[in-house]
Amino acid sequence: MITPLPDLLVRPIIDMALAEDLGRAGDITAQACIDADARLSVVYAARQDGRVAGLSCARLALAALDPTAAFEVVTPDGADAAPGAILARAQGNARAVLAAERTGLNLLGKLSGVATLTRAYVRLVQGTGATIVDTRKTTPGLRALEKYAVRCGGGINHRFGLDDAILIKDNHVAACGGVGEAVRRARAFAGHLVKVEVEVDGLDQLEDALRHRPDVVMLDNFSLDDLKTAVALAKGRAVLEASGGVNLTTVRAIAETGVDVISVGALTHSALVLDIGLDAV
Incomplete structure (x- = not known):
């Protein structure tokens, strides 16, 4: 089992990435289209075979915008995932889920790519x-x-x-x-x-x-x-x-x-x- 990085080390990176993406006014698409109190359930799913790394980035991105959101890991960091495999499930405020989506996926995909290439060499x-x-x-x-x-x-x-x-x-x-x-x-x-x-x-x-x-x-x-x-x-x-x-x-x-x-x-x-x-x- 891989010992995860402390949230203390990851959170500043998440905060910086979210600030970059939210800009000066936040997610105006979600504000325009989605009720403020709407809820949304989602899954994070692999589209290709690989080794998972970085689920805490997705979790912390969502938590930063909705501290009450639920996040359940299904396929943990260090595990292999086949195409279609569910890596995590989440449920929270719909605007928050969608605003946090890209930051979480950017880092999760990048880190899982590093883990997958490393796996090949090993x-x-x-x-x-x-x-x-x-x-x-x-x-x-x-x-x-x-x-x-x-x-x-x-x-x-x-x-x-x-x-x-x-x-x-x-x-x-x-x-x-x-x-x-x-x-x-x-x-x-x-x-x-x-x-x-x-x-x-x-x-x-x-x-x-x-x-x-x-x-x-x-x-x-x-x-x-x-x-x-x-x-x-x-x-x-x-x-x-x-x-x-x-x-x-x-x-x-x-x-x-x-x-x-x-x-x-x-x-x-x-x-x-x-x-x-x-x-x-």
Whole structure:
């Protein structure tokens, strides 16, 4: 079971999205067409196969406009849904239900898309021992939600922000003067709870990095043969993370080289929205 994000973290995003949509006068279509005290029952239904994530967004969008509304989860976050599957049922003030519809569906569809793509990657590497992780290539303001969706899809979160861990990239190395020197400085700076990861783009840099005991080495755009050689060279002295050139076609072969982790930016920056609709019942 996936532990949901606290409402405290999600509500500000919902409030901002609703304010953007309601504009200066609210939903004038609903005001024009629907009695103020009318009630409406609806279902949130999947239009295509996928992995569910983000039901709290739909619930909180509705609750923001009608605190008395009822919202019942049928297919929870982290579960698979076939086309036509009911994800949730809701009942409340008709104007509120319709005004909250798009905000809820936008986020529910986006997050379910992330979870669905993550599920595909995770299934492809099953049995290899490799773990699928995300990156910081997220939508500004939605990182916590998108990384939650990755967990719903069976993936694991990489660092959430720049203050989570030290990750020495190629530009850090260029500014510092070398891989080994960068790792040495990072080791001297880091507290006992802070891990150090360094990106390398060749086997020569890997050997230099390993001498300075990083916790993790990111193997950037390595060929399959070089990935296998890197695994043999490291001999378990550091966690090895493959990055670059990862897609649904290549991920299985990358996992079979023996790397520990495969980071996939596409999980959050290229996932297609899962088609989910709201239907009156």
